[in-house]
Amino acid sequence: MAESIARGVVKSGLLPASQIRTAHLGYARRTAFESFGVKVLDHNSQVVEDSDVVILSVKPQVVKGVVLQLRSLLSEKQLLVSVVAGVQLKDLQEWAGHSRFIRVMPNTPAAVGNAASVISLGAAATEDDGQLISKLFGAIGKVWTANEKLFDAITGLSHILYRDEKMGLIGLF
Numbered sequence: 001m002a003e004s005i006a007r008g009v010v011k012s013g014l015l016p017a018s019q020i021r022t023a024h025l026g027y028a029r030r031t032a033f034e035s036f037g038v039k040v041l042d043h044n045s046q047v048v049e050d051s052d053v054v055i056l057s058v059k060p061q062v063v064k065g066v067v068l069q070l071r072s073l074l075s076e077k078q079l080l081v082s083v084v085a086g087v088q089l090k091d092l093q094e095w096a097g098h099s100r101f102i103r104v105m106p107n108t109p110a111a112v113g114n115a116a117s118v119i120s121l122g123a124a125a126t127e128d129d130g131q132l133i134s135k136l137f138g139a140i141g142k143v144w145t146a147n148e149k150l151f152d153a154i155t156g157l158s159h160i161l162y163r164d165e166k167m168g169l170i171g172l173f
């Protein structure tokens with residue numbers, strides 16, 4: 001997911017790859033990011049220290065540990081974003097120690113630049129923050145803002161529509 005987002009943002013011209021950084025240990029992912037000019041660092045802390053916007057794109061079972069490890073480096077000067085499925089803003093905000101957070105739920109076709117993403121703003125995220133993230137995720141598809149309570153229903157529906165499109169049965173309503 002992180003690679004799809006970075007590729008979309010670079011391809012759209014919103015940001016040059018030189019302004020994006022990530023941390024990975026796995027060789028395959030490091031090489032994939034480096035192949036289009038993204039700087040790959042060894043530690044998440046190096047990424048956070050150096051960034052205005054931090055996007056969390058790890059598996060749901062590790063996100064709490066990752067945020068708690070970074071907590072001492074996080075402040076409201078940074079806009080935090082999570083694409084992690086099923087993890088609520090209230091928990092993310094509590095682990096991070098601040099609420100300038102935005103939760104984004106992209107659906108699977110992000111990988112082919114055809115995502116439908118829903119975003120929800122945390123307590124201290126501003127309208128400008130929301131616009132910035134809509135712009136970034138707009139690079140991989142369409143973006144809507146919604147109440148977080150509706151996320152599960154919306155992603156469920158988008159998966160049904162995606163499956164239907166694959167079968168040639170496009171739902172219209």
Ligand SMILES: NC(=O)c1ccc[n+]([C@@H]2O[C@H](COP(=O)([O-])OP(=O)(O)OC[C@H]3O[C@@H](n4cnc5c(N)ncnc54)[C@H](OP(=O)(O)O)[C@@H]3O)[C@@H](O)[C@H]2O)c1
Pocket residue numbers: 001002023024025026027029030044057058059060062066083084085086105106107108109110111
């Ligand atoms: N794929 C989708 O279509 C999709 C859609 C909506 C939401 N999401 C959400 O996006 C998140 C990522 O999904 P994904 O499909 O991209 O999974 P993925 O391919 O397994 O990517 C997760 C990445 O996390 C990295 N990672 C693991 N532990 C880490 C740590 N402690 N610190 C930093 N990085 C760490 C791994 O990198 P290394 O092993 O290389 O270090 C790996 O590249 C998930 O929470 C998922 O719910 C995915």
